[in-house]
Amino acid sequence: MSFIEIENLEVTFRVKGRLVHAVRGVSLAVNRHESFGLVGESGSGKSTILRAICGMAPVSAGSIRIDGKPLRHGRAFTRQVQMVFQDPFASLHPRHTVDRTLSEPLAIHGIGDRDARVNRALEDVGLGRGFRFRFPHQLSGGQRQRVAIARALMLEPEILLLDEPTSALDASVQAEALNLLSRLREERGLTFLMVSHDLAVVDHMCDRLLVMKEGKSVEQLDRAALAGGTMQSAYTRELFAASADRLTS
Numbered sequence: 210m211s212f213i214e215i216e217n218l219e220v221t222f223r224v225k226g227r228l229v230h231a232v233r234g235v236s237l238a239v240n241r242h243e244s245f246g247l248v249g250e251s252g253s254g255k256s257t258i259l260r261a262i263c264g265m266a267p268v269s270a271g272s273i274r275i276d277g278k279p280l281r282h283g284r285a286f287t288r289q290v291q292m293v294f295q296d297p298f299a300s301l302h303p304r305h306t307v308d309r310t311l312s313e314p315l316a317i318h319g320i321g322d323r324d325a326r327v328n329r330a331l332e333d334v335g336l337g338r339g340f341r342f343r344f345p346h347q348l349s350g351g352q353r354q355r356v357a358i359a360r361a362l363m364l365e366p367e368i369l370l371l372d373e374p375t376s377a378l379d380a381s382v383q384a385e386a387l388n389l390l391s392r393l394r395e396e397r398g399l400t401f402l403m404v405s406h407d408l409a410v411v412d413h414m415c416d417r418l419l420v421m422k423e424g425k426s427v428e429q430l431d432r433a434a435l436a437g438g439t440m441q442s443a444y445t446r447e448l449f450a451a452s453a454d455r456l457t458s
C-alpha cells in the first residue's frame with residue numbers, strides 16, 4: 210500500500226451549464242517520504258489534483274486514499290496534509306502579522322505553547338523571530354514564501370502539496386526556497402506532491418513524476434528515465450525538449 214493512492218480520479222466542473230473535465234481517470238501512487246512531481250502544459254489538471262486532495266475540488270469519481278484512509282465527502286485531511294500555493298502574497302492575509310498567520314492554525318486546533326512554536330517555526334524557515342510582527346507588504350517575495358511554508362508546517366503535517374511553490378520568485382531566491390524545502394523534507398521525513406511547469410525544478414526536486422495532458426496521465430517517469438532521457442511518449446519528449454530550449458536560450 211502506498212502512502213498516497215489516487216485511483217481513476219475524475220474531477221468535473223460545471224461552468225455556465227457546460228462540463229469541464231479537468232481530471233479524467235488519473236491514477237498515481239506516492240510512497241512515504243517520496244517527492245513526486247506533476248508536470249504538463251497549462252490546463253492539464255495538475256493543480257486540480259492537489260485541490261481534490263485537500264477537498265477544494267470535487268471528486269466526481271474514483272478515490273483518494275492517504276495512509277489507507279479514504280477522503281470522504283470532500284473532507285480534507287487537514288492536519289496530515291497542507292498546501293503551499295504559488296503566490297505567497299495572495300495566500301497571506303494582507304492585514305495579518307506573521308505572528309497571527311502562524312498562530313491561527315494552532316488556535317483552531319487548540320494547540321498551546323504558541324509563542325515558542327511560532328518562534329521555532331520562523332527559525333526553521335530561516336527567518337528570525339524579528340519577523341514576527343511584520344505584515345506581508347513588509348516582506349520580500351522569498352520571505353513571504355518562507356512564511357507560507359512555515360504556516361503549512363505549523364500542524365506538523367506528513368504531506369506537503371506544493372503548487373508551483375517557487376515560480377513567483379526571482380531565480381536566485383527560487384533556488385534558496387527549493388533548498389529550504391529539500392532540507393525540511395529530509396529533516397521531517399515529509400512526502401511531497403509537487404506541481405511545476407518548470408522541468409528543471411522538477412528534475413532537481415522529484416524522485417518520480419507523472420506527465421499529464423488534457424486531464425489524462427501520459428506517462429510516469431522515475432529518476433533513471435529522466436537521467437537517461439528514456440521517455441516513452443513523443444509528447445513527453447517534446448515537453449522536455451521545449452524546456453531544455455528555454456533553459457539554454
Ligand SMILES: Nc1ncnc2c1ncn2[C@@H]1O[C@H](COP(=O)(O)OP(=O)(O)OP(=O)(O)O)[C@@H](O)[C@H]1O
Nearest residue numbers: 222224229231250251252253254255256257258406
Ligand atoms: N474551479 C474551477 N471551475 C471551473 N473550471 C476549472 C476550475 N478549476 C480548474 N478548472 C479547469 O480545469 C482545467 C484544469 O485546470 P488546472 O488548474 O488543474 O490546470 P493546471 O495543469 O494546473 O494548469 P496551470 O499550469 O496553468 O496551473 C482547466 O481547463 C481549468 O480551466
